[in-house]
Amino acid sequence: MAIIRLALKSVWNRRVTAGLTVLAIGLSVAMLLGVEKLRRDAREGFANTISGTDLIVGARSGAVQLLLYSVFRIGSATNNISWKSYLDITQHPRVKWTVPLSLGDAHRGYRVLGTTLDYFERYRYAGGEPLRFATGKPFNDVFDAVLGAEAAERLGYALGDDIIIAHGAGDVSLIEHDDKPFRVSGILARTGTPVDRTVHVSLAGIEAMHADWRSGMPVPGQRVSADDAREMDLTPEAITAFLVGLDSKIAVFALQRHINEYKGEALLATIPGVALQELWDLMGVAENALRILSLLVVTTGLLGMLTMILSSLEARRREMAVLRSVGARPLHIFGLFMSEAGLLALLGVGAGVLLLYGIILMGRPIAAREFGLYLPIGLPQARDFMVLGIVVLAGFVVGGVPALRAYRLSLADGLSMTV
Amino acid sequence: METTTIAAIRKDESERRQVYLEDARFAWRPSECDVIDIDRFEVGRGERLFIAGPSGSGKSTLLSLLGGVVVPREGRVEVLGTDLSKMPGRDRDHFRADHVGIVFQMFNLVPYLSMADNIMLPCRFSHRRRQRAQARSTSVKADAMRLLADLELDRPALLARPVTDLSIGQQQRVAVARALIGSPEIVIADEPTSALDEGTRERFLELLFRECDTEDTTLLFVSHDARLGRLFSRCVLLDDLNNATTEAFT
Ligand SMILES: Nc1ncnc2c1ncn2[C@@H]1O[C@H](COP(=O)(O)OP(=O)(O)OP(=O)(O)O)[C@@H](O)[C@H]1O
Ligand SMILES: [Mg+2]
Numbered sequence: 203m204a205i206i207r208l209a210l211k212s213v214w215n216r217r218v219t220a221g222l223t224v225l226a227i228g229l230s231v232a233m234l235l236g237v238e239k240l241r242r243d244a245r246e247g248f249a250n251t252i253s254g255t256d257l258i259v260g261a262r263s264g265a266v267q268l269l270l271y272s273v274f275r276i277g278s279a280t281n282n283i284s285w286k287s288y289l290d291i292t293q294h295p296r297v298k299w300t301v302p303l304s305l306g307d308a309h310r311g312y313r314v315l316g317t318t319l320d321y322f323e324r325y326r327y328a329g330g331e332p333l334r335f336a337t338g339k340p341f342n343d344v345f346d347a348v349l350g351a352e353a354a355e356r357l358g359y360a361l362g363d364d365i366i367i368a369h370g371a372g373d374v375s376l377i378e379h380d381d382k383p384f385r386v387s388g389i390l391a392r393t394g395t396p397v398d399r400t401v402h403v404s405l406a407g408i409e410a411m412h413a414d415w416r417s418g419m420p421v422p423g424q425r426v427s428a429d430d431a432r433e434m435d436l437t438p439e440a441i442t443a444f445l446v447g448l449d450s451k452i453a454v455f456a457l458q459r460h461i462n463e464y465k466g467e468a469l470l471a472t473i474p475g476v477a478l479q480e481l482w483d484l485m486g487v488a489e490n491a492l493r494i495l496s497l498l499v500v501t502t503g504l505l506g507m508l509t510m511i512l513s514s515l516e517a518r519r520r521e522m523a524v525l526r527s528v529g530a531r532p533l534h535i536f537g538l539f540m541s542e543a544g545l546l547a548l549l550g551v552g553a554g555v556l557l558l559y560g561i562i563l564m565g566r567p568i569a570a571r572e573f574g575l576y577l578p579i580g581l582p583q584a585r586d587f588m589v590l591g592i593v594v595l596a597g598f599v600v601g602g603v604p605a606l607r608a609y610r611l612s613l614a615d616g617l618s619m620t621v
Numbered sequence: 622m623e624t625t626t627i628a629a630i631r632k633d634e635s636e637r638r639q640v641y642l643e644d645a646r647f648a649w650r651p652s653e654c655d656v657i658d659i660d661r662f663e664v665g666r667g668e669r670l671f672i673a674g675p676s677g678s679g680k681s682t683l684l685s686l687l688g689g690v691v692v693p694r695e696g697r698v699e700v701l702g703t704d705l706s707k708m709p710g711r712d713r714d715h716f717r718a719d720h721v722g723i724v725f726q727m728f729n730l731v732p733y734l735s736m737a738d739n740i741m742l743p744c745r746f747s748h749r750r751r752q753r754a755q756a757r758s759t760s761v762k763a764d765a766m767r768l769l770a771d772l773e774l775d776r777p778a779l780l781a782r783p784v785t786d787l788s789i790g791q792q793q794r795v796a797v798a799r800a801l802i803g804s805p806e807i808v809i810a811d812e813p814t815s816a817l818d819e820g821t822r823e824r825f826l827e828l829l830f831r832e833c834d835t836e837d838t839t840l841l842f843v844s845h846d847a848r849l850g851r852l853f854s855r856c857v858l859l860d861d862l863n864n865a866t867t868e869a870f871t
Contacts, residue, residue, distance in 0.1 A: 204745035204746065207745075208731075208734075211733045211734060211738075212733045214733070215732065215733030216733075520728045521731050521732065523725070524725070524728075524729060524730070524731055525731065525742075526690065526714075527688070527717075527723040527725070528718065528723070528742045528743040528745075528746055528799065529714055529715065529717050529718020529719070529743060529746035529747055530714070530718075530746055531710070531711055531714040531715075532710075533711075534746075617681070617684065617685045617688055617690045617723065617725075617811075
């Protein structure tokens, strides 16, 4: 007990160097835990984002890419699919429902999704949860918009507000469709998926916005007012992708083949679970690399501690002799150095946990915006505690080196203060 | 009749005797020659003994033996009637904590502890000294403050200061307080005055004697400065005791 008190005071006395050591260990621990948490949350978040959909269909590209842009709003499609192909496939006898998705516009950094009312009926997340409205109702006018929970909250929109949608998915859009404002008709309840960050409008709404546009640019001198647009034929020529639900799971593979071999245009149908698995496989390599890297960083942190204690050893031989003179046994000296190392490791681990939560709190909006990743704050899990325990243990083991040296020195030096 | 008297005298003598060395030989390493080779040496209770000897003559080594930090290769080192040479290391450390107070030449203080915490250190390792300090002034802390007052170190400005900022003389007085807390029977001082100037040295010794007198503490004081010897009740030259030939300069 006396030794623990001494260790505390000794560490406090060297609080600057000790603080830096703790910080180094803390950062390394935060990284170690962070990589693990990111992996877990990414998998969980991605797996929770879509459920109940049998196939996702888009222009032919990679299954992972299709999944990412259609469901997670990451990246964008290289090609659209024609409305005709979409209609053809909806005619297939096994198809129970479809939800067309038209992406490409943004509102102040939030993606705009053109879709149909079926979206609110059919879209499922987190193992079968349907979308719910916090207030308002689905769009029923061309210029109605339904906001995801976060988009509404962040932008401070309420029911009935006007919003102006910009072209292009970027944060800063140069061309705004300011002549045709949309009105907020509903706000969805929070889902913890990219839906929260989406502005939903009807397919007709997307068409109306672009009524006076040709090939992605406004046609000079030609302005179509909102009321005129309402009168036009607003059937889209193309959409980005669509979700398909079948009347029987057995038909999934047959329909997938049917779509992949579709004559009219090069399409790709993918099963969400399969595409997710492909994504995990892709991420696995990066995850392992990160894991190894963070282990190395932890090792560096602990070696930093070793260096700090070892380099103080010579200067502390007098202190050791003084302690011996008042009755401390060599084992006490050993314990003192062990306690200091253990204390630093414990503090480091504590700092690591705090740092991690700090980083998560600050990084949440960025992760959600840039990567569609929703990081829950959640308590550390059993596995995390195991990792923390191992780091503390490693700290003690590393601390054993200077402690053993101090033990030997205190035996050899006795009370002599020649150093 | 006569034998009982002699036995009684012997017994009385051994009770008065606090330190006793017999045929004690010690070398720091088995391969090296002896640093200490003392046939017979004893110190009585309450004595103020000055041990003089040139640098390297083995004064500190002798004190290490008496403190039970090291044990002789052969022979007896008795302190308070206990033969330290037969004791396991752990018990010797315990014995030292209980019965011996030590003051070094300098750098006596643990830099990260306050003045009071430095003084209370022996009470953290020795139950006996903790109890004795408490018996004397209700708590260990109070006893530390009493000693600080005795040694004229109780000014608030001093108490608040880190010990590393104290002058050498002040540090040495703190070390004396630490050696004396819990009233150990023996105080060992290894050249505690060598870093002090002449005036401070005399005052320091006066304080040391006064404190040792109040508890009838035996004081073993080593120094290469033989001039200090006149202030002590007994004076020995280590070279007279020690048969070992040391590499000391003469
Ligand atoms: N811890 C130690 N390990 C090995 N040898 C030691 C140790 N301490 C002292 N010695 C050796 O023992 C001999 C006596 O040293 P000691 O320190 O006892 O002398 P001293 O009389 O106290 O000298 P000084 O007046 O300089 O302090 C010296 O030769 C020294 O090198
Ligand atoms: Mg010496």
